[in-house]
């Protein structure tokens with residue numbers, strides 16, 4: 001019996017190890033294609049800036065501080081602490097195609113049904129100072145009845161694809177599905193990189209912890225949307241409403257059924273395109289949403305234990 005349990009346990013551990021190797025990165029890893037002319041300014045015209053994790057810190061050369069955290073009231077701009085480019089501008093008709101190193105699943109265990117996130121440099125406006133030295137509980141958001149009235153948002157059209165039908169097929173020939181009517185990239189919800197600790201601010205004058213928010217967890221659309229419509233909401237309140245999420249615009253593959261009658265179990269590539277009517281939107285990164293943990297290994301272990309109980313019961317008869 002002990003041997004049976006051990007085997008079940010080892011099998012469970014193997015599943016955990018396998019999962020870890022299959023999913024190399026939760027962020028886009030491959031730059032597939034991009035417009036021959038990206039006309040953003042020199043700081044924002046490198047398509048490689050959309051690969052990898054969202055920006056967490058930047059050199060704030062135009063502000064009062066030398067560096068700044070990315071926060072929902074102060075978005076990424078300029079360059080990273082190491083001088084790297086952080087975001088890419090997509091003006092009308094310009095595009096970037098990026099790929100993940102694995103299939104992004106339409107997983108029913110993904111929070112709110114949202115399967116992937118697109119990060120831009122949208123932010124909420126308000127009154128007060130956004131510098132890292134400021135108290136986020138005294139920075140008051142402008143709020144409003146709509147997201148676009150509550151901050152600075154732009155619209156970048158997002159499309160998805162499973163990739164080439166045969167090896168070497170150009171991305172322009174792939175089957176793409178566009179979220180033509182939104183949601184859009186560089187829109188709600190603004191990226192927020194670090195956890196804020198009000199008690200730490202009250203005691204020391206610096207509320208920023210070194211704990212990163214979760215860039216694979218979507219913001220709860222209902223909770224946060226309701227909060228924004230109220231008055232007297234501070235940046236600290238908004239951070240709390242993110243409930244550990246690092247923000248980003250959430251996309252549900254199920255929405256494609258309503259638009260195109262197609263049921264996609266997974267995608268692997270994302271295209272972002274600038275559209276007319278906006279002075280260009282910015283894209284920072286893409287992430288695969290992590291399902292709410294109902295770990296397969298624990299389920300298997302549980303099944304193994306139930307089998308064991310069953311065997312014991314039969315033996316006891």
Ligand SMILES: [Ca+2]
Nearest residue numbers: 113252253254
């Ligand atoms: Ca989904």
Ligand SMILES: [Ca+2]
Nearest residue numbers: 121154281282
């Ligand atoms: Ca923008």
Ligand SMILES: [Ca+2]
Nearest residue numbers: 049050086284
């Ligand atoms: Ca970036």
